[in-house]
Amino acid sequence: MRQVSPINYQIEFEPNFDNFTFRGSEKIAIKVSSPTNKITLHAAEIEIKQCSISWNNKIIKTRAIVNEKTEEITLVLAQKINGNATISIDFIGQLNDKLVGFYRSKYKFNGKEKYLATTQFEAADARRAFPCWDEPEAKATFDVSLLVNKNHTAISNMPVISKRNIGKKTLYHFDTTPIMSTYLLYLAVGEFESISTKSGKTLIRVITTKGKISQGRLSLEFTKQFLSYFEKYFKIAYPLPKLDMIAIPDFASGAMENWGAITFRETILLYDPKTSSTETKQHIAEVIAHEIAHQWFGNLVTMKWWNDLWLNESFATFMATKAVDALYPEWDFWDQFLISEMTGGLSLDSLKSSHPIDVPVKSPADVRQIFDEISYNKGGCVLMMLENFIGPDNFRKGLYSYLKKHEYANATTEDLWDSLGSASRQPVRQMMNTWVRQVGYPVIKVKAENSRLKLTQSRFLLESNGKSKTGKWIIPLSVRTKDRTVTKLMKGPVTIPHKSGWFKVNDGQKGFYRVKYDNNALDELGIQVEDKTISNVDRWSIHHDLVALCLSKQISFREYLDFVRHYENEDDYVVLSDIISSLNFFYILSSGEAFWDEIKEFNLDFFNKIFVKLGWDKSEGERSTVALLRGQVISSLGRLKDKDIVKEAQARFANLLKTGKLEPDLRGPVYSVISWNGDASTYQKILSLYRKAPTQEEMVRLLSTLANFQDKKLLSKTLAFTLSKEVRTQNLFQPIARMVTNPQGKELVWPWIKQNWRGIVTRFGVGNPLLNRIVGSVSIESSMEKEREIKKFFTKHHVPGTEMKLAQTLERIRINSNFIETTRKELS
Incomplete structure (x- = not known):
């Protein structure tokens, strides 16, 4: 039992968009289990203006000692206290641009620059917004108030219970939250618009910046469907009166399950029938289902500590697939689960530098490193294996027992095994500990x-x-x-x-x-x-x-x-998608080798046999996965410079420039083909389309396209462009990920990272999950000399929170190098 525990936070925030700061004041009701004159909380990048403690109807003189390294403040009291007390703190913080904590997001409306403020507190960044016990087990209730400009709207986890004008501002006061962890608290201030519906007694809203709400209708319908599905599956009602789905222009992760106020990248919540692809539609459904599943797994029942992160993420991954497949069986989502989840899980866990699902976590830097294919993908796969072993009915009964027993509290992996073992009368704990406690x-x-x-x-x-x-x-x-x-x-x-x-x-x-x-x-x-x-x-x-x-x-x-x-006569999407991806990987890995042409000819022959059956245009009644396969094959053939594919893609691109029309599912493939085979003039056309793109989805698609050209001068131009103000920090990784799969571009990426590393770290900020993506991007290299060079560089330029990704990247380079060396001997 902790010596000091929070019971309730009363917090008021006032953001200032003129200097990008915020003022905060809080009163924390606490319980002190044994006499103490020292209380330590988490706080980072916050200036304490005043603090005091009220105990036994008197104010205790208090001094705050800040430790920036450990991200803590220690309150030293003039005397020891025990029992119930209240901490009062006034503070000032930064509305940063690092996409963590309480941060700002910039966007344009009617040509004018606008800002909104939003939060991302998982895993350990609530401490950047207010002093708190920033750990999953330190659950409390929250009473939030936001003092904002009159043209702004405020959003938090709960509904607004009062609004009143104070001078030129409006004070929003929100209802008390259920007992919950700090990482699930949410704050937003900005010029928003919304559409709404109801699922039973729950108000559902999709919220966007102005001018984009029409793109939220599909997500509103998905949200209503999945909320109803999970309430029936878990047999536990969603416990909050409202559920907001909020599209944020700048967002480091894909989405975040803040209780009652889920945030998303715009590309994962907004859908435009004119430009959005089948892949985007399905991805929106899957992520919405994932985040709604968290409202039970993670929010209602929370892991005690971050070593059990998988209790959140693996379950949301597994349950999202179950929900999407139940509501949209024609999408073959369990088959797609093999591509989206099992592939990544098996790949990462085949490395010596992988980690167990249940992994020791000591610091915030450790936490940020395990939001990966083990905690999400492998965990989701072992849950599928477990459900198949004990049966769907026993699995469901066990989950209900687990959720009811630990609701509004914390739990461990062992608690879950107990519930599932009791329901199934199978050796669940004995079997599953071999899968979650050991690596590989x-x-x-x-x-x-x-x-x-x-x-x-x-x-x-x-x-x-x-x-x-x-x-x-x-x-x-x-x-x-x-x-x-x-x-x-x-x-x-x-x-x-x-x-x-x-x-x-x-x-x-x-x-x-x-x-x-x-x-x-x-x-x-x-x-x-x-x-x-x-x-x-x-x-x-x-x-x-x-x-x-x-x-x-x-x-x-x-x-x-x-x-x-x-x-060669295969016609199934999941099978062919895996083969196409693998053959493309071997082709990229082998670029420049004497046997490269042999792989190219093999791929051309194999891909053309698939394309002949698909053609360019969809046929009536075809499955959605056919559209996904068609795009993959066209892009692959374009990269191999198939003349017929290139000619048709160029014709369709010319028609797009003339009429603005191009089938959404063909936009990505056509852009890929014309850029791979394009010149400086084509580059300028793509850049122009990027600058005029009507949606974030289209912008990301075109930004990635800029990494497809074969002219190294154009590719260098793209790398420089990614660090410009025209590219959002959240999207910086997109062209890098594409360029490392380009034989002409992959050798440019590492020198560019080295040269710009300091600027990249400054832009992302230490601890940003996007930084690990940059480190991992060079894993496509296949030279032992390059492995040594990369290792030496990061020894000198170490950034906390990238250690695990670096080890995995270096191991993949060695694997690639060994493969190339062996194949070179075999095919010489």
């Missing part, structure tokens, strides 16, 4: 001999030197043969009777592991792939595992390409 995942090696299948497990690593921890998992094993499916818990080596014919391990890809077959078994599966006698998901998993086995040098690149030919 297994590869199952299977051999057929003497009418038996012999299966063994070991840790899968892309770079293995025999020194890493091996690991041992309790695996819900599923093996399908022609006439039956065998399931069992695999703790050690397993033997299964099997007479002859094909077999597929990890049936339906419910398990978070890879499989390595011997050559005979793989040949048999190749026939099943061609005949499509196994599911699309199983066809996906066979290919996906082969890519990893190839990168880890367990099969040759030639063996991989030979097996891909089994997919």
Whole structure:
């Protein structure tokens, strides 16, 4: 039990847009469990103007000692206190431009520059807005007031209960929040407009800056649908009277689940039927579902400490897919889950520099590093595996028990295992601790001999030197043969009777592991792939595992390409998307090698066979995933300079310039093709479209396009442009991510990062999650010399919170280098 605990915060903020500061005053009702004359709170980048403590009807003289390094203030009291007391603090803070804490966002309306103020407090940035106990377990209630200019509107977690004019300003007072963590508090001030609807008694609003509200109608409908879905699924009513969905022009993350006031990047909440793609529509649905799921997992029940971040993010990831699939089954969202979640989870967790799902966290810098593919993707995948193991009904009962038992409080991973284990009467804790407490995942090696299948497990690593921890998992094993499916818990080596014919391990890809077959078994599966006698998901998993086995040098690149030919008549989106992505990766990685042309010819042949079936234009009644596949194939063929594709893309782009019309799903692919094959004149046209783009989605699309050109002078121009005032900080990473996949551009990125590192850090601010993306962008490099250079640079230019990403980046470079060296020998 903590010595001093907050009970309630009464806080008033007054933002000043003239000098980008804010004034704050707070009264914190506290409970002191044992006598003390020292109270320590979190505070960062805040100037304390006055502080005092009221106890037993008297004011205790108080002195504040600030520790900038630990982001704390210690209040030293003239005497010891015990029991209930109230801390009063007046302070001043900065409306910063770093996208964390209480920050400002700039946008234009009718050609005029405007500002709004908004907050991003997760993980540990509420302390930049007000002194507080900035930890998940220090839950309290909040009474928020905002004193704002009369032309501004104020928003917080709860509804407004009073408004009154004070001189030239308006004081908004909001209702008391439920008991909750500081990172979920929300404040916003600006010129907003909204549309609303109701779901039961809950008021739902979509809120935007002026002029954009018409683009919020789709999100309003999604919000109503998903809120209703989760209330029925969890059998627990959404506990707040309102739910705001707020589009913010500048936002570091994709979205944030502030209780009752969820914030989003504009690209993830606003939808324009004229320019928004199918991919954007589905992404909006998925993120809205993810953030609404947090209102239960994270907000109603919160992890005790950040080591259990996965209790928030993995569940929101898993539940979002469940919700979207339930409401839009035609989108094949569980299939897409393999691309969006399992791919990233398996990839990162195949590194020695990965981390367990339940990971030790000591500082804010540690917290920021684990918002990654382990906490989101791997966690979501192991939950899918667990639900499949104990059954959907038991899973749902266990979740209900967990949420009811810990509502408005904190919980740990063990609490969840207890609830799910009780509901299912299965060894949930024993099994799942092998997945969340240790790093990595297994590869199952299977051999057929003497009418038996012999299966063994070991840790899968892309770079293995025999020194890493091996690991041992309790695996819900599923093996399908022609006439039956065998399931069992695999703790050690397993033997299964099997007479002859094909077999597929990890049936339906419910398990978070890879499989390595011997050559005979793989040949048999190749026939099943061609005949499509196994599911699309199983066809996906066979290919996906082969890519990893190839990168880890367990099969040759030639063996991989030979097996891909089994997919030449494939027509499924999830399977083909994985193959296209992999072939493109190998093509980019091999640029400049003697065997580059061989890969190019292979890819051209394979992609054209897909395109012939798709064509340029959608057919009536086609599935939405066909549009996604079409865009991927067209972009890929354009990068390979297919003459017919280039010619048609140029014609459609010319028509866009003339009429303004271009199918939304073709905008990205057409821009990609014409830029890859374009000149300085084309560059200027793209830049002009960027400056006139009507939506953030279109701006990001065009900004990325500027990284596609093959002229290095134009690419250098793009890199310089990304640091200009014309590019929002949140979007700076977009052209970098595209340029590292450009053979002509990838060698420019690292020198540019080195040269501009100080400016990049200054612009983002230490601790900004976007900084890790910049560090990770160079992982496409494939030279050991470059690995040493990058390592040496960051040793001299260390930034806290980037250590884990740097280690992962260096490891990926070594993996790429080893692959290139091995393939060079193989194909010479």
